[in-house]
Each structure stands twice: as structure tokens, then as C-alpha cells.
Amino acid sequence: xxxxxxxxxxPRTIVQLLNKLHTGGLLxxxxxxxxxxxxxxxxxxxxxxxDDIAIILEDHDGPHMVKLGxxxxxxxxxxx
Numbered sequence: 584x585x586x587x588x589x590x591x592x593x594p595r596t597i598v599q600l601l602n603k604l605h606t607g608g609l610l611x612x613x614x615x616x617x618x619x620x621x622x623x624x625x626x627x628x629x630x631x632x633x634d635d636i637a638i639i640l641e642d643h644d645g646p647h648m649v650k651l652g653x654x655x656x657x658x659x660x661x662x663x
Contacts, residue, residue: 587612587624594623597660598630601637604662610637613655615647628658635663 587596600610614624631637641659 587614587618589618589621589624594621594627597624597627598636601631601660601662606662608662609640610660610662611658613647613657615655616653619656625656628660631660637662 597610597612604610618624628637628639632639637660639658640661641657643657644654645657647653647655
């Protein structure tokens with residue numbers, strides 16, 4: 584599992600990583616609350632589904648860095 588963060592990777596990274604997988608491969612990553620403020624990241628996931636590139640197997644929100652009040656979204660995408 585890796586982190587996709589707005590300061591390190593643009594939203595298009597999600598589809599670029601999916602394109603490297605074989606059919607059935609899994610992309611597991613988290614998006615922290617700061618990254619989620621940019622709606623392009625979740626939109627990239629939903630666009631991948633709409634374009635039949637992937638399906639969303641899991642999508643959970645939870646604590647990240649609790650002492651800093653941060654949360655994150657864990658995503659599991661499967662390459663179609």
C-alpha cells in the first residue's frame with residue numbers, strides 16, 4: 584500500500600498506475616484529508632471506473648495521524 588498525496592503525485596498518477604497493472608491487479612493506496620480537499624483525486628478514481636479501467640473494491644475513511652487530527656481514505660481498485 585502506498586500514499587498518493589497532492590504534494591507528491593498529481594491525480595493522473597492513479598490512472599497511470601492502473602495502466603501498469605494486468606487485468607485483475609490491485610492498486611491499494613490512501614488519500615489523506617489534505618489531498619481529498621482537491622476533488623480531482625477522487626474524480627480520477629471515479630473516472631477510471633466510468634472508463635472501464637477499474638472497479639472500486641474498497642473505499643473506507645478512517646483515522647490517519649490522530650494527534651494531528653488527520654484522516655485518510657483507503658482505496659482498493661482492481662484493474663478491469
